[in-house]
Amino acid sequence: MTEEQCDYVFKFIIIGNGNCGKTSLLYHYIHGTQICNVRQTLGVQFSAKIVCVNKKKIKMQLWDTAGQERYRSLTKGYYRGALGALIVFDITNSDSFDALQDWIKHARDFSKPSIQIIIIGNKADLDKERSISEQTAKQFCQENDVQYIETSANTGYQVNEAFTQITTKVLDLLQEGAIDENMIKPKFLTSKKSDETQPTQQCNC
Ligand SMILES: Nc1nc2c(ncn2[C@@H]2O[C@H](COP(=O)(O)OP(=O)(O)OP(=O)(O)O)[C@@H](O)[C@H]2O)c(=O)[nH]1
Ligand SMILES: [Mg+2]
Numbered sequence: 001m002t003e004e005q006c007d008y009v010f011k012f013i014i015i016g017n018g019n020c021g022k023t024s025l026l027y028h029y030i031h032g033t034q035i036c037n038v039r040q041t042l043g044v045q046f047s048a049k050i051v052c053v054n055k056k057k058i059k060m061q062l063w064d065t066a067g068q069e070r071y072r073s074l075t076k077g078y079y080r081g082a083l084g085a086l087i088v089f090d091i092t093n094s095d096s097f098d099a100l101q102d103w104i105k106h107a108r109d110f111s112k113p114s115i116q117i118i119i120i121g122n123k124a125d126l127d128k129e130r131s132i133s134e135q136t137a138k139q140f141c142q143e144n145d146v147q148y149i150e151t152s153a154n155t156g157y158q159v160n161e162a163f164t165q166i167t168t169k170v171l172d173l174l175q176e177g178a179i180d181e182n183m184i185k186p187k188f189l190t191s192k193k194s195d196e197t198q199p200t201q202q203c204n205c
Pocket of ligand 1: 017018020021022023024025038039041065066067122124125151152153154
């Protein structure tokens, strides 16, 4: 399936402190398996995946950003046009949770205030080392009007669900007319990127 055959192109950014598992989550989502020898992201890395959600074929443009502070001014240039932000923190690292408020602000300031946000509490497999309870994280998300999900990029726990949840939310907004459909129609065939994957089967949904 090509971009032209898709109903929509959705741009999502993946942000959050360094070492929380952004790249690992994205790799699992695209390849369906755990990444080996993941390296710190330097700047921004683009991936794409074509999916079928609620009978719509969607090309997901996924921008994985470096969490390190020194890349902040570079990465914010990539927020423009994003319909959604996946903000990742590490449930065993309270600093990464404390930084969420800033990340939400970045997402709303550097894209637009209506950007859809899902907070991802990653490393759920390390539950025994948890420093942020699910209850605390859920309450924070309720107060900030954002979605919440816990994942593990190691086991694959709820990785697909995280991406599907935010995609579904954007589709709901489209149906309500809150997003201009013309802005997200596939306009042209882009050259196939190195990390681009396509479904091996026909869309059956
Ligand atoms: N136990 C566990 N480790 C994880 C998980 N996700 C990522 N890691 C590990 O956490 C470390 C950082 O993972 P990355 O995916 O590079 O994190 P990142 O957020 O992309 O980091 P930056 O690129 O520096 O922003 C690596 O050693 C991963 O193997 C997870 O779900 N569980
Ligand atoms: Mg990374």
